Amino acid sequence: MEQEALYPTERLKCWNKAKEIRMKFYQDYAEAHDKGGLRWAGGAWTFDAIPAGLGDDVYPITSEPYSATIAFDKELSLECMEATEVKGYPRDLCSYMRNYWGSIITDKFAFGYKDGEFVPRFEGAKPIGFPKPDFIWQDHICCSHAKWYQVVSDLEGGIPMYSVDNAVGPANELTDSKIKYVVEQLKDGIKFLEKTTGRDYDDELMYKAIRNHFVSTSKWAETCALNKAIPAPLDEKSIYSLYVLGTLQKAGKQVADFYEKDLLPEVQDRVKRGIAAVPNERVRVMSDTQPPWSFLSIFRYLEKFGCVSIGSLYTFGLIGQWEVKEDGAWGAKTIPDVEFTSRDQALYEYVKYELHKPEWQHFYSCHLKSDMMIRIAKEWKLNGVMLHYNRGCEGLTVGIAENRLALLDAGYPVMAFEGNNADEREFDEARTKAKINAFMETLGVK
Amino acid sequence: MEVMNMITMGIDLGAKNIKVVIMKDNKIIGKSNVLAGFEVGKSAQQAIDKALKDAGVKKEDIEKTISTGAGEKLAPFYDETKSIVGCDSLGAVYLHPAARSVIDVGAEEGRGMRCDETGKIIDFEVNEKCAAGAGAFTEAMSRALEVPLEQLGSCRGCS
Numbered sequence: 001m002e003q004e005a006l007y008p009t010e011r012l013k014c015w016n017k018a019k020e021i022r023m024k025f026y027q028d029y030a031e032a033h034d035k036g037g038l039r040w041a042g043g044a045w046t047f048d049a050i051p052a053g054l055g056d057d058v059y060p061i062t063s064e065p066y067s068a069t070i071a072f073d074k075e076l077s078l079e080c081m082e083a084t085e086v087k088g089y090p091r092d093l094c095s096y097m098r099n100y101w102g103s104i105i106t107d108k109f110a111f112g113y114k115d116g117e118f119v120p121r122f123e124g125a126k127p128i129g130f131p132k133p134d135f136i137w138q139d140h141i142c143c144s145h146a147k148w149y150q151v152v153s154d155l156e157g158g159i160p161m162y163s164v165d166n167a168v169g170p171a172n173e174l175t176d177s178k179i180k181y182v183v184e185q186l187k188d189g190i191k192f193l194e195k196t197t198g199r200d201y202d203d204e205l206m207y208k209a210i211r212n213h214f215v216s217t218s219k220w221a222e223t224c225a226l227n228k229a230i231p232a233p234l235d236e237k238s239i240y241s242l243y244v245l246g247t248l249q250k251a252g253k254q255v256a257d258f259y260e261k262d263l264l265p266e267v268q269d270r271v272k273r274g275i276a277a278v279p280n281e282r283v284r285v286m287s288d289t290q291p292p293w294s295f296l297s298i299f300r301y302l303e304k305f306g307c308v309s310i311g312s313l314y315t316f317g318l319i320g321q322w323e324v325k326e327d328g329a330w331g332a333k334t335i336p337d338v339e340f341t342s343r344d345q346a347l348y349e350y351v352k353y354e355l356h357k358p359e360w361q362h363f364y365s366c367h368l369k370s371d372m373m374i375r376i377a378k379e380w381k382l383n384g385v386m387l388h389y390n391r392g393c394e395g396l397t398v399g400i401a402e403n404r405l406a407l408l409d410a411g412y413p414v415m416a417f418e419g420n421n422a423d424e425r426e427f428d429e430a431r432t433k434a435k436i437n438a439f440m441e442t443l444g445v446k
Numbered sequence: 447m448e449v450m451n452m453i454t455m456g457i458d459l460g461a462k463n464i465k466v467v468i469m470k471d472n473k474i475i476g477k478s479n480v481l482a483g484f485e486v487g488k489s490a491q492q493a494i495d496k497a498l499k500d501a502g503v504k505k506e507d508i509e510k511t512i513s514t515g516a517g518e519k520l521a522p523f524y525d526e527t528k529s530i531v532g533c534d535s536l537g538a539v540y541l542h543p544a545a546r547s548v549i550d551v552g553a554e555e556g557r558g559m560r561c562d563e564t565g566k567i568i569d570f571e572v573n574e575k576c577a578a579g580a581g582a583f584t585e586a587m588s589r590a591l592e593v594p595l596e597q598l599g600s601c602r603g604c605s
Contacts, residue, residue, distance in 0.1 A: 408569055418574040431574055434516075438529030442567045446529075 007276035052209035095392030142395030221320030231276030246319030282306035317358025366399025370406035459517030462553035476501025
């Protein structure tokens with residue numbers, strides 16, 4: 001049911017810049033050794049300001065967004081999945097992890113060169129092997145995180161690995177000793193980095209990276225908060241392409257600058273001028289957990305009904321840092337107004353800030369997640385919720401059926417659909433669209 | 447929902463059966479139920495012909511046709527499609543006005559719904575993978591165990 005436009009719309013002006021930052025991230029990683037630099041691998045949640053102290057020529061690859069990139073490349077993803085299964089790893093493990101392992105096992109990187117230009121493999125790049133990292137810098141809160149890289153290290157012949165245990169409990173129970181428990185691990189980690197790389201550690205570089213981290217995470221949240229506006233200036237399919245920069249290198253200057261100086265002002269301007277992401281916006285929903293990356297078209301399908309998905313706790317809170325403002329509403333976390341004077345003090349501020357990450361809270365209790373989701377549903381003025389029962393990510397899906405009941409109790413219609421963020425074999429597009437049809441009837445737009 | 451002085455048709459192209467209902471002035475005047483078979487379009491036409499004959503009306507008399515079910519787009523003709531859960535709840539409330547919870551065990555899908563007094567869906571769930579518990583499996587077990595389908599439920603705990 002195509003519906004007439006109610007609001008003006010236009011493309012994001014900073015779209016291409018976001019794409020360039022993403023491609024440069026992978027190119028820098030792939031070419032790091034050519035420039036005498038270092039490569040490191042770790043998760044999107046890791047404390048990435050710490051390796052930044054080794055120098056400006058140290059380039060990361062973060063596992064989850066890289067694995068999502070593979071998932072979008074269905075042919076490569078299937079190769080990776082099957083190669084992992086041949087090695088004996090079961091299909092019910094984290095599907096990001098299986099894509100990542102498969103990329104190492106098959107020695108196929110998701111990017112390469114086409115006529116001298118660095119492009120994704122699915123755009124016709126000549127395949128190159130998976131660039132081996134020099135060390136692994138990981139954190140551990142979800143059930144797979146540390147194990148993920150233990151296998152990576154083994155597959156690559158024994159890469160030095162350091163993993164930080166940051167599962168210290170929810171932010172509302174944070175104590176000085178819990179913060180110090182993580183800080184002490186980071187201090188030991190810095191010694192590990194110095195020993196592993198043979199480089200001297202520069203605290204000033206770390207201070208700058210922590211500042212970048214504060215800016216990236218706060219400004220991303222501020223941007224997401226602007227989506228409370230009707231019409232929403234951003235739709236979730238676009239949000240996926242923007243939030244990913246924070247999952248690549250939230251402590252990177254290029255990401256902090258993009259969020260603060262490009263994206264945020266443009267979205268503020270869109271709100272001011274009433275520019276809609278979906279010009280026929282009639283109803284608003286949110287999703288949850290990672291989407292099925294090879295079927296992002298379902299978000300465009302929603303638009304046929306005038307339905308905009310304004311985001312999710314996942315896209316808002318995976319990178320964004322939030323706080324309750326004076327009016328009781330959620331807003332961007334205030335950037336700490338402190339000068340860094342010592343390694344200990346900087347790490348303390350960094351950890352204290354980061355342990356409030358919304359997406360970490362529901363590892364401790366599904367009720368904390370329900371509370372945050374209901375808050376979003378109210379403040380972003382939603383008509384309903386679409387929950388992805390994601391077989392590919394146990395960490396983010398645990399307790400999701402409880403979230404469904406809580407949302408229903410709060411008065412929000414909920415549609416649950418089964419799928420997998422990175423294993424397309426577990427997603428049924430036709431049946432999901434049939435469910436969306438029924439849900440749109442429920443919301444009164446079909 | 448009152449639709450006065452109007453003859454309407456509903457076609458449900460399910461995974462196993464095709465069901466057609468014809469209504470006039472909000473009353474059922476004809477219906478049919480045929481196996482979907484391998485040629486769904488042909489079977490749907492048969493179901494429509496049977497229902498028209500049962501109702502004593504012609505195709506030209508039908509003012510609006512709604513198609514639903516897994517094969518909704520394979521109906522020989524229709525004006526609109528509607529989701530199966532939406533039709534389930536409307537049908538349940540039509541037949542049993544006090545119904546607020548509806549369970550439909552389809553051949554390949556099990557569906558559960560909560561609805562209001564008008565048949566509007568409040569909440570629904572549909573199993574996504576055809577597996578044990580769906581209607582086709584239940585019927586197969588009924589035949590394998592040589593227990594009439596209607597008695598299968600009472601067999602629980604009897605082994």
